[in-house]
Amino acid sequence: xxxxxxxxxxxxxxxxxxxxxxxxxxxxxxxxxxxxxxxxxxxxxxxxxxxxxxxxxxxxxxxxxxxxxxxxxxxxxxxxxxxxxxxxxxxxxxxxxxxxxxxxxxxxxxxxxxxxxxxxxxxxxxxxxxxxxxxxxxxxxxxxxxxxxxxxxxxxxxxxxxxxxxxxxxxxxxxxxxxxxxxxxxxxxxxxxxxxxxxxxxxxxxxxxxxxxxxxxxxxxxxxxxxxxxxxxxxxxxxxxxxxxxxxxxxxxxxxxxxxxxxxxxxxxxxxxxxxxxxxxxxxxxxxxxxxxxxxxxxxxxxxxxxxxxxxxxxxxxxxxxxxxxxxxxxxxxxxxxxxxxxxxxxxxxxxxxxxxxxxxxxxxxxxxxxxxxxxxxxxxxxxxxxxxxx
Amino acid sequence: xxxxxxxxxxxxxxxxxxxxxxxxxxxxxxxxxxxxxxxxxxxxxxxxxxxxxxxxxxxxxxxxxxxxxxxxxxxxxxxxxxxxxxxxxxxxxxxxxxxxxxxxxxxxxxxxxxxxxxxxxxxxxxxxxxxxxxxxxxxxxxxxxxxxxxxxxxxxxxxxxxxxxxxxxxxxxxxxxxxxxxxxxxxxxxxxxxxxxxxxxxxxxxxxxxxxx
Numbered sequence: 001x002x003x004x005x006x007x008x009x010x011x012x013x014x015x016x017x018x019x020x021x022x023x024x025x026x027x028x029x030x031x032x033x034x035x036x037x038x039x040x041x042x043x044x045x046x047x048x049x050x051x052x053x054x055x056x057x058x059x060x061x062x063x064x065x066x067x068x069x070x071x072x073x074x075x076x077x078x079x080x081x082x083x084x085x086x087x088x089x090x091x092x093x094x095x096x097x098x099x100x101x102x103x104x105x106x107x108x109x110x111x112x113x114x115x116x117x118x119x120x121x122x123x124x125x126x127x128x129x130x131x132x133x134x135x136x137x138x139x140x141x142x143x144x145x146x147x148x149x150x151x152x153x154x155x156x157x158x159x160x161x162x163x164x165x166x167x168x169x170x171x172x173x174x175x176x177x178x179x180x181x182x183x184x185x186x187x188x189x190x191x192x193x194x195x196x197x198x199x200x201x202x203x204x205x206x207x208x209x210x211x212x213x214x215x216x217x218x219x220x221x222x223x224x225x226x227x228x229x230x231x232x233x234x235x236x237x238x239x240x241x242x243x244x245x246x247x248x249x250x251x252x253x254x255x256x257x258x259x260x261x262x263x264x265x266x267x268x269x270x271x272x273x274x275x276x277x278x279x280x281x282x283x284x285x286x287x288x289x290x291x292x293x294x295x296x297x298x299x300x301x302x303x304x305x306x307x308x309x310x311x312x313x314x315x316x317x318x319x320x321x322x323x324x325x326x327x328x329x330x331x332x333x334x335x336x337x338x339x340x341x342x343x344x345x346x347x348x349x350x351x352x353x354x355x356x357x358x359x360x361x362x363x364x365x366x367x368x369x370x371x372x373x374x375x376x377x378x379x380x381x382x383x384x385x386x387x388x389x390x391x
Numbered sequence: 392x393x394x395x396x397x398x399x400x401x402x403x404x405x406x407x408x409x410x411x412x413x414x415x416x417x418x419x420x421x422x423x424x425x426x427x428x429x430x431x432x433x434x435x436x437x438x439x440x441x442x443x444x445x446x447x448x449x450x451x452x453x454x455x456x457x458x459x460x461x462x463x464x465x466x467x468x469x470x471x472x473x474x475x476x477x478x479x480x481x482x483x484x485x486x487x488x489x490x491x492x493x494x495x496x497x498x499x500x501x502x503x504x505x506x507x508x509x510x511x512x513x514x515x516x517x518x519x520x521x522x523x524x525x526x527x528x529x530x531x532x533x534x535x536x537x538x539x540x541x542x543x544x545x546x547x548x549x550x551x552x553x554x555x556x557x558x559x560x561x562x563x564x565x566x567x568x569x570x571x572x573x574x575x576x577x578x579x580x581x582x583x584x585x586x587x588x589x590x591x592x593x594x595x596x597x598x599x600x601x602x603x604x
C-alpha cells in the first residue's frame with residue numbers, strides 16, 4: 001500500500017499531470033476552432049478521455065484524417081491532481097507556521113478544483129428573451145430540447161409532462177409520467193431541414209396526425225452544428241400510445257413552435273398539446289422588460305452600452321423589485337444571475353443569459369486564499385532576508 | 392510515515408462518486424405552470440415575425456433568419472402618400488397599410504438568406520394564402536413578368552384570388568432574396584397595380600456595394 005501512496009503523493013506525478021494539462025489545453029484550443037467552445041468544453045474538459053483528431057481544415061487532411069492523439073480529459077487530470085494534493089498533504093506535509101502559506105495556497109487550489117467540478121455538475125445556463133413591454137416567467141436552453149405534453153384542461157394551471165430528448169431513442173417506449181399515455185420514438189434527428197414536399201411521391205412520411213400531415217412536411221437529417229449563433233433543428237416522429245390503442249404519429253420539431261397552431265393529441269373528450277421545444281426552466285416570478293437601450297458612440301454604429309430596465313414580479317410581492325441590467329452588472333435574484341447577453345428585433349427584444357450556479361462564490365474564496373497564502377509565504381522569506389541583512 | 396490506513400478506500404470512494412455524478416440519466420418530469428394563453432402568443436408572435444397569419448401557409452422562420460434580416464443592407468424607398476407607413480418590426484424591413492372604401496391591404500418587405508426554397512415554392516405559398524391552387528413551372532408565366540428592381544433582375548407577380556389577392560415581387564440580391572408583397576382585399580389590391588410598380592421603381596439599397604443615396 002505504501003507504494004501506491006508514494007505514487008499518488010509524488011511530486012513527479014504532479015509535474016506529469018501539469019504537463020498533460022498543458023497538452024490538453026493546447027489541443028483543446030486547436031479543437032475549438034472546429035467545434036466551438038461549448039462542444040470543446042464538453043469533449044476535453046468535462047470528460048475522462050478524449051481523442052484529438054486531425055482537423056479537417058488542415059492541409060493534407062485526406063492523408064492524415066485517421067491520425068489522432070489520445071489525451072486524458074479534464075475530469076481525470078483534475079481528479080488526479082486533487083487526489084495527488086490531498087495524499088501529499090496527508091503523507092508528506094506537516095502543518096507548521098513556516099509552511100502555513102503553502103498550506104493556504106494548496107487549500108485554495110483544492111477549493112478551486114472542487115468548485116470547478118461543482119460548477120460543471122450543478123450550474124445551469126439558459127436564455128430568456130423578452131420583448132419590450134412584455135414579460136416572461138421562463139428561460140430556455142437552446143442547446144437542449146424536451147418533448148412536452150401539455151395538459152391545458154385544468155382551469156387554474158397547465159400541467160407540463162416533460163421528456164428529455166436523451167430518452168427519444170428509436171423504438172424506445174417511454175411512459176409519460178402521471179398519465180395513461182406512452183410515447184414511442186420512431187425517429188429522432190438532432191438537426192434537420194424541414195421543408196414541404198413538392199409532390200405526393202416525396203411526402204411519404206411516418207406522420208399520421210398534426211402539422212406534419214396537414215402541411216405535407218418532409219424531414220431531411222442534417223449534421224449537428226456547434227456554432228455559437230445557430231440552433232439545431234431537433235426533430236422527431238413520435239407515436240403516442242393511449243391506454244387501449246395507438247393514437248397516431250406526430251411530427252414534432254423545435255421550429256414548429258408558437259407561430260404554428262398547437263398540435264393536439266385527442267383522447268375522447270380530453271386533449272393534450274404535443275411539442276418538441278428548447279428545454280424550459282420556469283420560475284415563480286416573471287421578468288418584465290420596461291426598456292432596452294442600445295447606446296452608440298455619436299455618429300457611429302459602435303455600441304457603447306446595452307442596458308435593460310426590468311421589473312421582477314414575484315408571486316410573493318415582497319420579493320418583487322426593479323433592476324437595471326447592463327454589461328458587468330448582472331441582476332442576482334433568487335439564486336440566479338441575469339446577464340445582459342444579446343438583443344434582437346430592432347432593439348425591441350432583450351436577451352438575458354440566466355445562470356444558476358450554487359458554487360459561484362467558491363472561486364472568489366479560493367483565489368483570496370491563494371493570494372493570502374502567497375503573501376504569507378513570500379512575506380516570511382522577505383522578512384527573513386531583511387533580518388539577515390540587518391545582522 | 393504518517394497516514395491514515397483507511398486512506399486508499401477513501402480514494403476509491405472519491406473516484407466512484409465522481410463516476411456516478413458524471414453519468415446522471417435525465418428522467419421525465421411533471422410540473423405545473425400558470426395558465427398560458429396559447430392563442431395570444433400566436434397572434435403577438437405573428438405580428439412581430441412571421442410573414443403571414445399563423446395558418447398552415449406560414450413561412451418557416453428558422454433561427455438565424457432574424458440575424459440575417461438584421462444584417463441585410465438598408466433599403467430605401469418612397470411610398471405613395473396614400474399608404475400609411477407602420478413601424479417595421481421583426482424581420483419586416485417595411486410595413487405599410489393601404490386603406491380605402493374598397494377594403495384594406497398591407498404591404499411588407501422581407502428579406503431572407505438564400506433562395507428560400509425557390510421562386511415557385513414562394514409563389515405557391517402566396518397562392519395558398521389567398522386560396523389558389525399551386526402553380527407549375529409551365530403556368531408561372533401566366534401571372535408573372537420579369538421586372539427590374541434597383542438595377543437587378545426580379546420577378547413581378549400578380550395573383551388574383553376570390554376575396555384576397557396578392558401583388559408581389561421577388562428579387563434575388565447578393566445571396567439574399569427580397570420579397571415585396573401587397574396582400575389584401577381583391578378590389579383594392581388590383582386597383583394598386585401601377586402604384587405598386589411605382590413603389591418598386593423607387594426601391595434602392597444602401598450597403599457597401601450599392602450606395603444609391
